Structure formats: C-alpha cells, structure tokens
Amino acid sequence: MSIKDKTAIAGIGLTEYSTGTDLTEWALASLCIKNAAEDAGITVKDIDGLVKDIDDGWDCSYVQKTLGIDNLLYSSESHWGTSSMLNAISAVASGTANNVVYYRSRKGATSDKRSPSDYRVAKETMDDSISILRIDFYEPFGLVNPVGCAAMIIQRYMNEYNIKPEQMGSVVTGITEYGAKNPLALYTDKAVTMDEYMNSEMVADPIREIECAKGVDAGIAILITRAEMAKDMKQTPAIIMSAAQGAAMNGEFFTGYNQEKMTALPEMVSMGDELYRIAGITAKDVNVAQLDDRFTPMVPMQVEALGFCGAGEGAAFCEARSLPINTAGGSLGEGFMDSNRIVEAVRQVRGTSTSQVDNAEIILYAAGAGGPADGLIIRK
Amino acid sequence: MTIQYTDKPIPHPALWGIIYRSSTPFWEGIKEKKLLIQKCKDCGKILHPPRPMCPGCHSTECEHIEASGKGTIYSYTTYSKSPHKSFKAPYSVVLVELDEGPRLISNMVDVKPEDIEIGMPVEVAFDKIDDDLTLYKFKKAG
Numbered sequence: 001m002s003i004k005d006k007t008a009i010a011g012i013g014l015t016e017y018s019t020g021t022d023l024t025e026w027a028l029a030s031l032c033i034k035n036a037a038e039d040a041g042i043t044v045k046d047i048d049g050l051v052k053d054i055d056d057g058w059d060c061s062y063v064q065k066t067l068g069i070d071n072l073l074y075s076s077e078s079h080w081g082t083s084s085m086l087n088a089i090s091a092v093a094s095g096t097a098n099n100v101v102y103y104r105s106r107k108g109a110t111s112d113k114r115s116p117s118d119y120r121v122a123k124e125t126m127d128d129s130i131s132i133l134r135i136d137f138y139e140p141f142g143l144v145n146p147v148g149c150a151a152m153i154i155q156r157y158m159n160e161y162n163i164k165p166e167q168m169g170s171v172v173t174g175i176t177e178y179g180a181k182n183p184l185a186l187y188t189d190k191a192v193t194m195d196e197y198m199n200s201e202m203v204a205d206p207i208r209e210i211e212c213a214k215g216v217d218a219g220i221a222i223l224i225t226r227a228e229m230a231k232d233m234k235q236t237p238a239i240i241m242s243a244a245q246g247a248a249m250n251g252e253f254f255t256g257y258n259q260e261k262m263t264a265l266p267e268m269v270s271m272g273d274e275l276y277r278i279a280g281i282t283a284k285d286v287n288v289a290q291l292d293d294r295f296t297p298m299v300p301m302q303v304e305a306l307g308f309c310g311a312g313e314g315a316a317f318c319e320a321r322s323l324p325i326n327t328a329g330g331s332l333g334e335g336f337m338d339s340n341r342i343v344e345a346v347r348q349v350r351g352t353s354t355s356q357v358d359n360a361e362i363i364l365y366a367a368g369a370g371g372p373a374d375g376l377i378i379r380k
Numbered sequence: 381m382t383i384q385y386t387d388k389p390i391p392h393p394a395l396w397g398i399i400y401r402s403s404t405p406f407w408e409g410i411k412e413k414k415l416l417i418q419k420c421k422d423c424g425k426i427l428h429p430p431r432p433m434c435p436g437c438h439s440t441e442c443e444h445i446e447a448s449g450k451g452t453i454y455s456y457t458t459y460s461k462s463p464h465k466s467f468k469a470p471y472s473v474v475l476v477e478l479d480e481g482p483r484l485i486s487n488m489v490d491v492k493p494e495d496i497e498i499g500m501p502v503e504v505a506f507d508k509i510d511d512d513l514t515l516y517k518f519k520k521a522g
Binding site for chain 2: 133135136137138139140141142143144145147148151152153155156159201202203204205206207249257258262
C-alpha cells in the first residue's frame with residue numbers, strides 16, 4: 001500500500017502577505033481557506049477536513065465556525081512544520097475525508113516587531129514549544145533563538161568542508177534573483193549582489209542578517225483531494241507522488257546536536273530517501289526544488305542530504321546553479337511560512353510561476369532543515 | 381569571558397517554575413561542581429539529555445556517573461546583537477563534545493569570541509551565579 005499518485009493539490013489560497021495586518025490569525029486562516037476552495041472551484045461546504053501545525057494558525061474548530069462547515073470528518077494538528085501535509089494526504093488517500101485543507105496563519109511580522117530583548121518573545125521565536133532541551137540546557141547559556149541554534153550547525157558545516165563565505169553568498173544572490181521577479185516576495189525588491197552580501201551584518205556568526213527569512217503576516221491554505229476528483233476541478237492538479245517526514249530519536253528543532261553526523265542533516269536524508277522510494281524516482285528526476293531557506297546557509301546541506309550531490313559539494317552545486325531552487329524567492333522573499341514554498345511548487349506544475357522552469361515535470365519540496373524534516377514530491 | 385550578563389535574571393527552568401524530574405540529578409550535581417551524566421544501570425549506555433527510560437534496552441533503572449569534564453569544541457556561534465535581555469552582546473555559545481560522547485551547549489570562561497576554534501581541547505569550569513543557579517562552563521584545557 002502506498003500513497004503514490006492517490007492525491008493531488010487542487011487549490012491554493014492566500015491572503016495578502018504583509019508586514020502588519022489588522023486582521024487576526026483567525027480571520028487570516030478563514031480567508032485563506034475560503035480562497036483555496038474558490039481556487040479549486042468548489043464550495044467551502046465541500047471541505048470536510050482541516051489540518052494545521054500545533055504552533056500556529058487558529059484551531060480547526062474555530063475556523064469551522066467562521067467557514068460554516070457543518071461537519072468535519074477529519075481534523076488534526078501536527079507537531080512540526082508541514083508534516084501536517086502528511087496528515088491531510090493520509091486522510092484523503094485512506095478515504096477518511098474528501099477535501100482536506102492544510103492551513104497556516106501567522107502574524108510573523110507583527111510578532112517580530114515586539115521587543116527582541118523581552119525573553120517571552122525570545123521564547124516565542126523558539127516555536128513556542130516547551131522543550132526540556134531548550135529551557136534546561138540551551139537558554140541558560142544564551143542560545144535562545146532559532147538563528148543561534150542553526151548557526152551552530154552551519155559553523156560546523158563550513159569548517160568541515162572549508163566552505164567560503166562567497167559560496168554561501170551565491171545561495172542568497174540566486175534566491176533573490178528569483179524573488180526580484182515575484183511581486184509577492186515583499187522582502188526582496190531586487191537581487192542581492194555579492195558585494196552587498198559580503199558587506200552585510202552578522203547576526204549569529206556565520207549567519208548574516210541577509211540570510212534570515214523574516215516573519216510575515218499571512219494565511220496560506222493548500223487543498224488536497226483525491227487525484228481523480230482533482231481532474232474535474234478548476235485547476236491543473238498537482239499530483240502528489242510522495243510525502244514523508246523524518247524524525248530521528250536525537251532530533252530537535254534546529255538542534256539535532258547529538259546526532260552523530262550533525263551536518264549531514266540525518267532527518268532530511270531519511271525523509272528524502274522515503275520521498276524517492278514512494279515516488280519511485282531518484283534525485284536526478286527532479287526538475288525544480290523548493291528548499292528550506294529560513295536560514296539560507298542550510299540550502300547547500302539540504303541539496304546534499306536530498307542526494308543532488310555528494311557531501312561537502314552542496315555549496316559548489318548551488319554556486320553552479322545546477323538546479324532551480326526556490327523559484328519564487330523562497331521564504332527569504334515571501335517571509336517565513338514554509339507553505340509558501342509548497343504554493344510555488346504548485347505554480348511550477350500549473351505553469352504560472354514568475355520564474356517558470358521549462359518542462360517542470362517533477363518538483364520537490366522540503367522543510368525542517370536541521371531538525372525533524374518533511375517534504376513532498378509533486379508532478380503534473 | 382565569552383558571555384556577559386545584564387542585571388536581568390538568567391533564564392533557567394526554576395525561573396519558569398518548571399522542574400524536570402529527569403534532569404534534577406544533573407543540576408543537583410552541577411551545584412556541587414560535579415558534571416553528572418546519566419547512565420543506564422542495565423546496559424551501560426550514556427544518556428544525555430537525561431530521560432526516564434533507556435532507548436537501548438528500555439530499562440528504567442539509571443545511575444549518574446561523574447564525567448571527566450574533558451572534551452573538544454565541536455561548534456560555536458557568536459551573537460553580534462543580543463537576542464535576549466539577560467545577555468550582553470557580543471557573546472559566544474559553544475557546543476562541546478565530551479570525551480564520554482554527549483555534546484553540551486555551554487559558554488567559555490577564559491577565551492575571547494575571536495579565539496574560539498573548532499577542535500580546541502577544553503575542560504569543565506563551574507560558575508556559581510547565585511544560590512539557586514550554578515552553570516557548567518568550559519575553559520581551555522591546560
């Protein structure tokens with residue numbers, strides 16, 4: 001039994017992406033879900049399942065009240081990132097529900113504006129999870145936010161493989177070139193030059209401010225339905241070839257420090273292996289990738305973990321532009337949401353990307369670099 | 381020093397009113413200037429962070445052994461701007477790989493941020509902050 005080709009993304013729904021909205025996260029969630037139904041050409045009442053991440057958005061039962069959905073056949077919350085997608089896909093593939101929406105609604109930009117010296121905010125930027133590791137073993141030493149946690153992995157990686165700052169710079173110049181063409185990429189007006197990169201400010205060495213995705217106020221909804229039903233809906237369906245997560249025993253958000261080969265991103269490796277196994281393809285078959293760029297130096301590690309090149313070759317791979325990566329400018333351009341990169345994967349299938357890749361047949365999406373990972377492979 | 385404090389309290393579990401049963405012996409040890417690492421009584425596996433069951437043999441019987449306190453710097457970062465009201469920037473955080481295996485987040489007591497290097501041999505040093513909190517830190521091994 002496999003989920004291969006059983007489900008499809010039939011609708012995507014966005015709210016405005018902004019650096020500050022008066023709308024509540026409840027309203028953002030309700031709006032993006034309504035927009036996803038409209039995009040797919042179904043009514044909101046056809047939605048019978050809702051899934052979200054535990055750390056953000058508004059509870060499914062509340063969103064049900066604004067949308068006027070009489071009965072939910074399926075609802076769930078997942079502990080990290082878009083492994084919620086896996087819940088939605090599993091619910092549809094098993095026949096538990098027919099039209100399941102995965103939604104995120106966050107006021108990330110608004111929360112970034114609160115005082116960074118307030119440690120309640122510092123805690124919130126740690127994804128709000130009460131974690132023994134963080135509170136007991138990291139925070140007393142000043143490791144208080146995701147950028148510091150990620151920097152620890154990136155520092156080790158750059159040291160192990162003698163990666164030059166310019167090589168990490170090429171990841172930023174590459175992604176922002178795409179972002180500059182995308183009107184929704186509110187944080188990228190123009191492509192960053194190598195000079196700008198090299199002169200940019202450090203946040204947590206070796207991570208620079210220019211390499212960190214900022215928070216955005218937005219709602220994003222992804223509508224999943226059975227593949228054969230999607231064919232009769234309004235849009236070109238994005239068939240889900242595979243979906244998977246990787247969660248190792250010693251894993252933690254950005255802090256899998258006790259994993260033997262920390263810089264190999266072991267959880268991304270196992271997630272990628274599972275994605276390819278289910279889809280019946282290899283990395284060579286992938287035409288476009290949408291990778292986790294909350295901190296862009298994580299991108300070279302991901303292309304290695306996902307089998308696009310060997311260990312230590314990721315930075316050179318990105319520098320050579322060997323694969324189109326984050327063709328809408330990523331989370332760096334559109335703000336940190338992860339699911340905005342699923343939306344771009346769908347645009348590539350539909351042929352509506354602002355940086356459309358010719359013959360984009362198979363698109364890979366990944367999230368959770370440095371911690372529990374999740375991902376998708378979709379096709380026309 | 382690679383870390384300096386403001387007059388605001390250092391965040392730690394007691395400040396939040398949280399006590400983790402599994403890591404209590406570890407922190408009790410630190411107060412007595414001992415680096416106690418959890419070890420499974422049945423199969424001898426070293427367990428860090430502490431937990432109530434050994435993932436190797438599923439025993440719930442554990443003991444604590446005093447670690448040598450020696451290790452090497454596995455990685456580090458230096459914050460240029462303070463992300464938190466309790467810490468003054470610039471400050472560095474290190475990831476130390478103990479000779480016994482576990483990797484611990486900590487701070488250096490005697491090395492400037494710019495002199496921290498991956499692979500540097502280090503040994504534990506204890507820093508009594510106040511009656512409630514002693515922290516384990518590291519210094520360059522002699």
